[in-house]
Amino acid sequence: MSPDVLAGISQASGFLVLLSTVVGVFLGLTVGMIPGMTISTGIIVLLPVTFVLPADISIALLLGLYVGGMTGGSFSAVLLNIPGTPSASATALDGYPMSARGEAGRALGIAITSSFIGGMVSFLCLLFIAPLLAEVALSFRTEDMFALVFFGITIICSFAAQSLVKGLLSGVIGLAIVTIGQDPVMGTQRFTFGQVNLLGGIHFLTAMIGLFAIPQLVSNLVESVGGAQRIQTKLQSVLPRMSDLRAIRMPVTIGSLTGAFLGILPGAGGPIAAFISYDYTRRISKRREKFGEGTVEGVAAPESANNAVTGGALIPMMTLGIPGDPVTAILIGALIIHGLAPGPLMFTERGDFAFGLIFSFFWANIFNFIIALTALRVLVKLLATPRSLLMPTVAVLCVIGSFALRNNFFDVYVMLFFGLVGLAMRWLDMPVVPLLLALVLGVPLEENLRVALTSSQGDISIFFSSPIAVTFLGLSALSIIWSIRSARLRQRSDPPSSKESSP
Amino acid sequence: MRRRNIIAALVLLALGAGYGILTSQLPTRSLPDTPGPPFFPWINTIVLLALSATLFVQGFVGANGPVPTGSEGRLRATWALGVFVVYLVILPGLGFLLATTPFFAALMVLFGERRVLRVAAGAILGTALLYLLFRHGFGVFLPTGLLKGIVP
Structure with missing residues (x-):
């Protein structure tokens, strides 16, 4: 076993790190469970805390919340037929009917067990694939990195939007925003309007808080998702029976592998993985007609898939610095604040930390399983937390979070500005995820593009001379063509509607 | 939704034009054949204007999707x-x-x-x-x- 792996295990198993993982999981289960709160919102609320904590503790806390949130979403999906997170939407299809006929405990037990297996499969993928991918990525030249980041942006836009034009527009607006401040190659001031506060550019975490939390608060007011929820169903034992465990073997295998694979693709995310797994499991099932009426297979497949996405999504984040969803984007931000840049060099320069992160993810899955099974009854009572207390707390935490970043009120105003931008985008049915991810990927995109063109003296054929760059550019073209095609098919079959999925 | 798309497209066209004007005022690099500070903003300007124009056209010819309903x-x-x-x-x-x-x-x-x-x-x-x-x-x-x- 390499010294980095051992150092990583030791880092992730320290008392304070384990404690923060437990706290993160507990908060994640709570946040995921409460309708109207997403994992992204939960992580935003935790951000100011992570600024002042050491990097290993912060990351363990955020990973715990990420893993716990995915499982927590299924609780309200099963008990109330209201998915706590978009990733739990597919779980409600069979989970709620089970709950309605008095099998809520059984459904939740299956959901928790499947989440655990999905999470562990994705941990193994992360442990074995991430170091290999990082090693491959070390040989990437600037033109390859440009093509890779470009691919990341196109695939995100295509996944995140019902309308490709709006998805791309959202991404381009993000790319325009990252040009504010000093340019990454020469340090020239751009679009700063003489404002000292804009010299360092707009911090994407500030933008993120505004883009996600403010529209979330407003939508809770507008849509009036209801006050405190009370569970009518009595919970019996949540420990799965042997017969159920046998029945979910295939659905969990499908869900875990699908989730881990789709998690690696930027933008695919939990909801897509959950629905694909559910659909595929239903197709191959011998009792497919029972799906939708409350089958354990229908709960197991999406639940294993959405938890398997978490580990998958960490692979491109850690090895390439490309976030697959808002949560991994925030994790990148949290790492950067602590002076750790995710990317291929992370495994060579801070291998101990990289493996520490991977093993914190392992512990997060273990604790998630234990806490979810043992504290389910307590957790469910938290559904009764009054919204009138919860939402003002979230609002104040948004202000603290953006202020704490640089102890600066300017960032708080920037947060509010992005909140209004987020609201305007919601009004236009324009997805915010491409904008956010463009804020993360914009700088490496410009930097690699300009460095590559400078080294080739402006000759764009440099992007077609490397097989890696050609592959990624080809994939980008395919991703755009596929999006246009599926948008047309959708227009023919369905009336247009849009629901952006973010964890 | 069509009307909203047209309004959004017009706002974004104006934004794109403003961004382009500011980009034209950025200092350029003296080295030949190398991209300077305005290079990337120019790409953004062109793409932003092109996509906004597409959205504008779609506002007239595209399907009129449902407008999210409001409430009290x-x-x-x-x-x-x-x-x-x-x-x-x-x-x-x-x-x-x-x-x-x-x-x-x-x-x-x-x-x-x-x-x-x-x-x-x-x-x-x-x-x-x-x-x-x-x-x-x-x-x-x-x-x-x-x-x-x-x-x-």
Whole structure:
């Protein structure tokens, strides 16, 4: 076993790190469970805390919340037929009917067990694939990195939007925003309007808080998702029976592998993985007609898939610095604040930390399983937390979070500005995820593009001379063509509607 | 949704044009055949204008998708945003404790809490707890404002 792996295990198993993982999981289960709160919102609320904590503790806390949130979403999906997170939407299809006929405990037990297996499969993928991918990525030249980041942006836009034009527009607006401040190659001031506060550019975490939390608060007011929820169903034992465990073997295998694979693709995310797994499991099932009426297979497949996405999504984040969803984007931000840049060099320069992160993810899955099974009854009572207390707390935490970043009120105003931008985008049915991810990927995109063109003296054929760059550019073209095609098919079959999925 | 798309496209076209004008004023690099600081913003300008124009055209020829429906909550949301703006304006001067307490209370009311005692207790305790946690627990330098020297 390499010294980095051992150092990583030791880092992730320290008392304070384990404690923060437990706290993160507990908060994640709570946040995921409460309708109207997403994992992204939960992580935003935790951000100011992570600024002042050491990097290993912060990351363990955020990973715990990420893993716990995915499982927590299924609780309200099963008990109330209201998915706590978009990733739990597919779980409600069979989970709620089970709950309605008095099998809520059984459904939740299956959901928790499947989440655990999905999470562990994705941990193994992360442990074995991430170091290999990082090693491959070390040989990437600037033109390859440009093509890779470009691919990341196109695939995100295509996944995140019902309308490709709006998805791309959202991404381009993000790319325009990252040009504010000093340019990454020469340090020239751009679009700063003489404002000292804009010299360092707009911090994407500030933008993120505004883009996600403010529209979330407003939508809770507008849509009036209801006050405190009370569970009518009595919970019996949540420990799965042997017969159920046998029945979910295939659905969990499908869900875990699908989730881990789709998690690696930027933008695919939990909801897509959950629905694909559910659909595929239903197709191959011998009792497919029972799906939708409350089958354990229908709960197991999406639940294993959405938890398997978490580990998958960490692979491109850690090895390439490309976030697959808002949560991994925030994790990148949290790492950067602590002076750790995710990317291929992370495994060579801070291998101990990289493996520490991977093993914190392992512990997060273990604790998630234990806490979810043992504290389910307590957790469910938290559904009764009054919204009138919860939402003002979230609002104040948004202000603290953006202020704490640089102890600066300017960032708080920037947060509010992005909140209004987020609201305007919601009004236009324009997805915010491409904008956010463009804020993360914009700088490496410009930097690699300009460095590559400078080294080739402006000759764009440099992007077609490397097989890696050609592959990624080809994939980008395919991703755009596929999006246009599926948008047309959708227009023919369905009336247009849009629901952006973010964890 | 069509009308919204047209409005959005027009706003984005204006933004794109403004961004382009600002880009044209950026300093260029003297080295030949190398991209300078305006290079990337120019690409953004062109793509932004092209996509905005596409959205504008789609506004006329595309399908008229459903417009998200509103509700009585919209008025409360507008109030909440107004309260938020006022809060951010008074926060630096009044300080965290004095500004956050009424803000917290106002949001509690907007989120449906009508019992005065609960609102008062929630706002005072919530604000105090957050202040103690972040100022003294995590060392975030939350402003004390008018209470400088009175509260730690």
